[in-house]
Amino acid sequence: FTNEPTGSSVTLGFNVPQTGPYADEGADELRAYELAVEHLNGGGDGGMMNTFSSKSLDGSGILGRKVEFVTGDTQTKSDAARASAKSMIEKDGAVMITGGSSSGVAIAVQGLCQEAGVIFMAGLTHSNDTTGKDKKANGFRHFFNGYMSGAALAPVLAARYGKDRRAYHLTADYTWGWTQQESIAAATEALGWQTVNNVLTPLAQTDFSSYVAPVLNSGADVLVLNHYGGNMVNSLTAAVQFGLREKQVNGKDFEIVVPLYSRLMAKGAGENVKGIFGSTNWHWSLTDEGSKAFVKSFGTKYGFPPSQAAHTCYVQTLLYADAVQRAGSHNPCAVAEALEGFEFDGLGNGPTLYRAEDHQCFKDVLVVKGKDNPTSEFDLLEIVEITPRAQVEYAADHPMFAGGSLGSCNPGA
Amino acid sequence: MLGLNAKDMSLLIVVAILTMCAPLILNPFPADSAMAQFNAGYPDLMQKFVIFGIFAIGFNILFGLTGYLSFGHAAFLGVGSYSCVWMFKLLGYNVLPGIALSVVTSGLFALLIGLITLRRSGIYFSILTLAFAQMSFALAYSVLSNPKFNLTNGETGLQVYANDPQWFHNSERLPDLPHIFGLSMRATQKVSVGGWEFQFNTGYYLCAFIMLICFYLAIRIFRSPFGMMLRAVKSNQQRMNYTGLNSRPYTLAAFVISGMYAGLAGGLLSAVDPLAGAERMQWTASGEVVLMTILGGAGTLIGPVLGAGLIKYFENIFSKINDNVLHGWFSFLPDGMEDLMVTLIHPFVGKGWHLTLGIIFMLVVTFLPGGLVEGGQRIGRMLSRKKSKEADSPASTEPAE
Amino acid sequence: MGILEVKNVGKRFGGLQALSDVNLSVAENTVHAIIGPNGAGKSTLLNCLIGKLIPDTGSVSFDGQSVLGRKPFEICQMGISRVFQTPEIFGDLTVMENMMIPGFAKRDGAFELNPMQRLLAQKDVIAHAEHALEDMGLADKRHMNAASMSRGDKRRLEIAMCLSQDPRLLLLDEPTAGMARADTNNTIDLLKRIKDERDITIAIIEHDMHVVFSLAERITVLAQGTPLVEDTPDNIKGHPKVREAYLGETQEVA
Amino acid sequence: MDAILLQVLNGLDKGSAYALIALGLTLIFGTLGVVNFAHGALFMIGAFCSVTLQRILNASFETISETEKDFLGNPLKVKTPYVESWFGPEVGASIIDWSVPLAILFAIPIMIAIGFIMERGLIKHFYKRPHADQILVTFGLAIVLQEVIKAFFGANPIQTPAPDALSGVAQLGEGLGLQIAYPIWRLIYIAFALLIIGGVFAFLQFTTFGMVVRAGMADRETVGLLGIDIDKRFTTMFGLAAAVAGLAGVMYGPINAPNYHMGMDFLVLSFVVVVVGGMGSLPGAVLAGFILGILEAFASTTWATTTIPGINQIIIYLVAIIVLLTRPRGLMGKKGVMED
Amino acid sequence: MNVKPDFSKGINHAETAPAFLSVWDMHAYYGESYIVQGISFNVHEGEILALLGRNGAGKTSTLRSIARIGDPQVTHGEIWLDHQPLHKMSSHEAARVGLGLVPEDRRIIPGLTVEENIKLAQIAPPIGWSIERLYDLFPRLGERRNQEGVTLSGGEQQMLAIARALSRDIKVLLLDEPYEGLAPVIVDEIEKTLRVIKEQGMTTILVEQNAVRALQLADRAVILDTGGIVFDGSASEVLENAELRAEYLAI
Ligand SMILES: Nc1ncnc2c1ncn2[C@@H]1O[C@H](COP(=O)(O)OP(=O)(O)OP(=O)(O)O)[C@@H](O)[C@H]1O
């Protein structure tokens, strides 16, 4: 199979955005990867290896081989990400590629890994398509997705804001934005909300004033921002500037919702996030053993708590290593088999399943809100609810995920 | 030979030898050595070198000869890429129809845009081309990828799905990847010699071969009456018109030819990697080819290829040097020194590769006006002058002060 | 009926009537000089003939065909060539290349897509260009960049370029300005020779009376946008109005 | 009606940003003829002047809290800004609160200095070089500036909020029976833009400076022969342009949180604005800025996007194409400026 | 007669009357090409010097070198104007010392009107003729004061170029083919003007192809050939020496 390790070491490829708007997120992912490698090679305090339910990893590398890694820059562009991944596969002999901070890149690299015959462990990718119509047998996603955000968030919103709400969506005009909007709208509508409008905003938009201004006269009383990264920071800032949060519409307080949150984004949005609801894959303030262990080793090494992107990347690395260990081979087909249907715990989100049908992880999802009185620059989000896994599960043939097929695993040459 | 004079012929031969031996030349360091980081001899990067070489050669036919600075050439690259993938989706994975179609569609697209934009010159032309390209990008990124009419597949990029028709594809006999008559573009022959490992890849050789043809055609264009007319356009359009020449068709022809080169490059990108993303049409991509051409030397034959190579090299090699690698290089130093060296170099590599690239741009253009090629020539001249000065200095009769 | 017929041409620039009611007929195979004070509208008139400017009124016809509404390159292809007051040459190209371009324009027409032809194989054009350069005494500068020539040389190059197109009507706007005396005389000889050898008509604007009176067969004096007189050189020399408005008292006429 | 007026305000607001950036750019690009790809970077540096000032004002000392814990369970270090301990918590807090307006004073000398250094150290050598070379060198410079900022401040946006007193919403037109709620800071931005534009116009209009620089651009050599030290004036012009760009950036901070690539985001657009306005024309650039801003605001209304899908994505480029095809030199361009 | 003076030892300043403008062993290059090849001459105050030679002899290059334009680049030599070292100055400094050049291609500034072209010249001190006085000299310019300078007819542009030089209070006027493109009456007019300002003490270097005309006006003549001086003497000497005229001026 492609890049079968022969020597005393095995090379993993960490492909993250190092330049461009997501560079900070990428940097955090890299930190997590380095930490994971350290732990796999027996360094540090072992982190979540100690809490992981599977005990096959013992700090002696993977299958006794020392773990080495190469890094690359995705630039958050499909082409650049694929070029970088290819160089890792072709030049450095990486047997597994992981990372990424956007769905477009994840899908592009996942496709590449399928063709090249290596395993892809997706980093931060939230679009339904990654394990929906673009799913691939060699690709695996630990991160949650748009559907799960909707399923977790909608009940909380309904409980807090009432079932009689009229929502106005602003949606980033590309695949991820569409799938998230579709998911949130469906989930909230199921609980009685109405969607009065959905406006698509260009990716390159920086000033959202002309999108935010009409919201007030639309009769809507909730604004849903299906934006990520800089887009989200800017649209939320504009919404707050226009005084939406002080408004009363239909006799109710006007509310803003940001379905996909991350701490780094919350930091960028500053004061504006206070009290605003959203969902997130993981947060450092979780108190289960796995999370605590991870925060401790990450925090000790770097001096600040990890982001959800860092968490996912760390976990994906351990999961891959563990699967190889259990399968006894780096062969992508063997690894895939070991991961498919794998149930585990102790990695931070409660009992988790890597579903065989679409290679999506099912686990608890966090509903969070911007903290009103943060005690430090990291303490920006407050966990409102840990939505149990059962509530966010869906059938593998759910219409929002239909279209593609997993195909069969490709071990390459 | 081949209608070239001796100098051009030797240039072509040198380029041919270099491209054919690229897998060897670009891998000067043993695979296990610390310097292996600088090896560029793996299929993807070599493909990029020649494909972006084609792109830049074509761009140079327009910009270098006529002086018309297009800021929207990436649009043609994108159109070429999409055309090729559509051929994969409809017909099958053989690359020839895809490449052919990408040249044709981009040529037509260039004709259309050229007819409109060439009504203006100078910066007005540049902005018109930029506007068209940005519109194409915006449309490709979102509007043309709506579920009802999905031409580009938006952010994700156009790719082949299992349920695509692929009328002439036969999975039994043919690889499920782009191929040329059954020979997969990915097929790579690895040869290990001592500590060295060399990779000979089908896709690369196809692209390299096509680039040589493109390069040859470019030389012919440069050396033709047509090429001279294009330079005349740059020099003085007024005089041209009053000499009884219609400058518009000349510029249009140059625009279409360079658009076709760009489309071909786009087609080849898809041929070696069947996914066409909209970012290929963004202004940054158009800007990149401008930078490649200027960096190498606009109006020179080989300059654009060198410029393309340099930029792609940085993007792919420098971005991968992380602290880990740095520590590896300097591990022979005492600890304090090692950390110092790593700290010093750290900002310029890995995630700082942009910084280095920016500095290189500034240095090259400041100290080597005319780009790498002219820089090379200058250095050559300086050396030879020094030599000749040394040779005849005893005999020189400088007027005594 | 002359080869060039200008009828009632008028041209306005904002508040300035640069040309009004200009009538001019240039007989075939003659040298016709246009003289007049600075700003009289001489260059403007030439601009109207070659399509650089479109007259507001009147008509211009060449060899029985109207030139109005045609593009400059079409007019040139009809057989009109012009030397400009400030040299218009291809500065970035070598002298030789400058000469070849009109050669191609003559041979191949206004546009020819011939990217696969070899420049150096175009023996006919090259030979013709070489010959023209020798004629002008520029042969030893053929590899020089045109922009770095002295101005007198630029002007000679431009004349050579125009001639090598074999025009039927050659328009010269101060062709010898800035030329050394010897070269001025050479140019006069050359123009005379060309006119005799080929079937060519020349319209010339000049302030150098030596040139005007050595070449011209007829002279039109333009003043303030209208023709003052048109006559033979001898009559013009003695014309009191012309002497007053243009030649001046001290002017010794060669 | 309200909705339309609201979009007009939005358009003016966007237009102010475009016009301000285009104004600075056109001083260098439209007037000096230097294709300055680093202009966006100057805008960005302006915004980071506020960030820097904010950081300086927020410089803190740490005290260990007895009750609270940090994320690792260690005692929390509580930070108190020095200004708060020096001037008392209230005055100190309001100084920090007003850091953006204060940054204007802070940014002017810095930006002028940057403009001077840039011109003297680099651009000076490129006046006579082809535009292509200018593009390469200024693009290189833009990357370097960006990366330096990124190295210090990271890639994430950093909020530079307006002072509390200015960050609310103003109710407009109540007397006229209209209900328009518009952020105060954005209104200030419009006023500020008009002020700067007026100031620059007055400077160039009522002094010979503009004429000399234009002349110097057209023909340096001859202007030198007339005894004018054109280099000095070019440097001044650069300083002015940098200051305009920087101030536009400082003031923009509260509207959108500054990040290191905000300059690049605006770069292409500002070139389009300048060219649509017409090369060499300051009023053209300003006019084009406002027109494009307003059109963009209207193109993003639901009505527009449902009528023509995607119009909000392409409006600016579409308008640019239409303008340039109908008016050869943009709205108010001067003949002969960068037409070849 | 002194056809090829030997300047290799430098000028013996004691022998000549104190020069107002003096050029000493000036060498200048256009990039790689060596154009001005060691030129030395003196001009006295209030004198008109005719600088003659064939096309390409280096006349323009010499004037440009004196005016410190920078292209061609003067690599060696000294230029003194009224005890001031011009060779150490840049062109705008030289202009402020009192040097005025009417360039051969006129160099009217595009984008500026006639009047702005003149005003531009009066920004830097010292100011010379007033605009009104210039319009009196060239009434055509007065009529066209608001027209863009470059749309003037060739001759009008020439007038503007001369007017621009006079609008500054210069000590030395360098004229590069000032009569070119002018109607004979205007040439007479300008010649008169040159005489008038000479009376007022202006020092002039005149480059002109119409050698006879120039020599009639000039006091002294310098003849250049391929970048070097081949004659330096009085104007009448040249007019009388047919051999010299035939060899270097072809008249
Ligand atoms: N584009 C223009 N706009 C305004 N006025 C113009 C324009 N072109 C020419 N003129 C004016 O028209 C008049 C005639 O100019 P023209 O160039 O034809 O003169 P000319 O006879 O060739 O003079 P000269 O002998 O000095 O070259 C001049 O007064 C000139 O200023």
Ligand SMILES: Nc1ncnc2c1ncn2[C@@H]1O[C@H](COP(=O)(O)OP(=O)(O)OP(=O)(O)O)[C@@H](O)[C@H]1O
């Ligand atoms: N920019 C340049 N680059 C290179 N060579 C130049 C340049 N300008 C002029 N030359 C060369 O310098 C020499 C002298 O030119 P110059 O213009 O000084 O001559 P001139 O005596 O003024 O001639 P003319 O009477 O034709 O104006 C010429 O051989 C010319 O080709």
Ligand SMILES: [Mg+2]
């Ligand atoms: Mg004229």
Ligand SMILES: [Mg+2]
């Ligand atoms: Mg000259």
